[in-house]
Amino acid sequence: RNRQPILAIDGPAGAGKSTVTRQVAERLNLLFLDTGAMYRAVTWLVLESGIDIEDEPAVAELVHQCQIELVPQKDPLGILINGRDVTAEIRSSQVTANVSAIAAQPVVRQCLVEQQQAYGRTGGVVAEGRDIGTYVFPDAELKIFLTASVKERSQRRQLELQQKGLADISLEQIEQEIAERDHKDSTRSIAPLRKAPDAIEIQTDGLTIEQVTEQIIRLYHQKTSHLT
Ligand code: CDP
Ligand code: CDP
Numbered sequence: 448r449n450r451q452p453i454l455a456i457d458g459p460a461g462a463g464k465s466t467v468t469r470q471v472a473e474r475l476n477l478l479f480l481d482t483g484a485m486y487r488a489v490t491w492l493v494l495e496s497g498i499d500i501e502d503e504p505a506v507a508e509l510v511h512q513c514q515i516e517l518v519p520q521k522d523p524l525g526i527l528i529n530g531r532d533v534t535a536e537i538r539s540s541q542v543t544a545n546v547s548a549i550a551a552q553p554v555v556r557q558c559l560v561e562q563q564q565a566y567g568r569t570g571g572v573v574a575e576g577r578d579i580g581t582y583v584f585p586d587a588e589l590k591i592f593l594t595a596s597v598k599e600r601s602q603r604r605q606l607e608l609q610q611k612g613l614a615d616i617s618l619e620q621i622e623q624e625i626a627e628r629d630h631k632d633s634t635r636s637i638a639p640l641r642k643a644p645d646a647i648e649i650q651t652d653g654l655t656i657e658q659v660t661e662q663i664i665r666l667y668h669q670k671t672s673h674l675t
Contacts, residue, residue: 448570448674450568450569450570450571451569451570451571451572452570452571452587452588452589452667452670452671452674453567453570453571453572453573453574453584453586453587453588454471454475454477454572454573454574454587454588454589454590454591454663454667455573455574455575455579455580455583455584455587455589455590455591455643455646456468456471456573456574456575456576456579456590456591456593456663457575457576457577457578457579457580457581457590457591457592457593457640457642457643457646458577458591458592458593458594458640459577459594459600459625459628459629459632459633459640460600460604460625460628460629461595461599461600461601461603461604461625462593462594462595462600462651463593463595463603463651463656463659464483464575464576464593465481465483465523465524465575466656467593467656467659467660467663468481468573468574468575469522469524470656470657470660471573471660471663471664471667472519472573474660474664475573475664475667476571477571477572477573478519478566478571478572478573479519479524479572479573480517480519480563480566480567480572480573480574480575481517481519481524481575481576482559482563482574482575482576482577482579482583483546483575483576483577484517484524484526484537485515485517485526485559485562485563486546486549486550486555486559487526487537487538487542487543487546488515488526488528488533488537489509489510489513489515489528489549489555489559490537490542490545490546490549490550491528491533491536491537491539491542492509492513492528492529493506493509493545493549494541494542494545496509500545500548500549501548503552503554506549506552506554506555507552507554507555510554510555510558510559511554511558513528513529514528514529514530515527515528515559515562516528517566521534523538540616543624543628544624546628547628547631547632547635548631550577550632550635551631551635551636551637553637556637556638560578560582560583560638563583564583564584567583567584574587577632577638577639577640578638578639578640578641580592580642580643580645580646581638581641581643582638585643588667588670588671588674589647589663589666589667589670589671590643590645590646590647591646591647591648591649591663591666592642592643592646592647592648592649593648593649593651593659594648594649594650594651595650595651595652596652597622597625597626597629598622599651599652599653600625601618601621601622601625602618604621604625605618605621608621647666649662649663
C-alpha cells in the first residue's frame, strides 16, 4: 500500500470518540480528523444563513461553496468555515439539535466525504465519526466501534455540561436527545451509523479514557506491526 496506515473510530454520541481519538493521535503521532465537527460546521452555516434546513437545493449550494479548515492541534479542535472561527459555535444546543437532519442529506455527505478522503489520501490519520469504517475509509488497517449505554453516555454529557457551567438541562432530557440522535443517525438511508463487519467493538461503560486509549493503541500495534 502506498500510504501510511489509517485508523477508523466510529460510534454513537458520547461514546468517547473525540476524547480518545485525540489521545490516540498524540500518542501514535497521527493526524486527527473529527468528521462530526465538519457536519456541525455546515449545520452552523445553514442555520446562520437563515435558509430552511429542509431546502436541499439551497443547502447543497451553500455546502458546495463552503471552505472548511481544521486545526487539529488545538484542544478542543479548532474549526473554521469560510474563514470564520466557529469552534465554540458548533457545540451549541441549536447546532446539536439540527446536525443529524443536515447530515442525512446526500449532497452534504458527498461533499464532506470527498474532503475527508482527500485529507486521508497519504494515510497517517485517525478519523472519527459514524461512517468512517463503513464508508469513508473502508480499507482502514484498524476499525474500532466504540459504544456505551445511553445512560452512561448521558451521564458523561451531563458532567461535561456541568464542568462548563451549563447545568440547566436534566439527565432525562439529555437521554432523550441522545436517543433521538442515535435513532436518526442509525436509520438514515445513506451511510447510517453501523458497526463495520471487520470493526472491533469496545464497550466502554465503566472504562476510563486512558484504558480505552491503551486498548486501541495495543490493537493498532498488533494490526500494523507487519507493515513496514
Ligand atoms: O460529539 P457528538 O458525538 O455529539 O457528535 P459529533 O461526532 O460531533 O457528530 C455530530 C453529528 O454529525 C452526528 O450526530 C451525526 O448526525 C453527524 N455525523 C455523521 O453523520 N457522520 C459522521 N461521520 C460524523 C458525524
Ligand atoms: O466524541 P463522542 O461524542 O463520542 O464523545 P466525547 O465527546 O469524546 O466524550 C464525551 C464525554 O465523555 C467527555 O466529557 C469525555 O471526557 C467523557 N468520557 C468518559 O468519561 N469516559 C470515557 N471512557 C470516554 C469519554
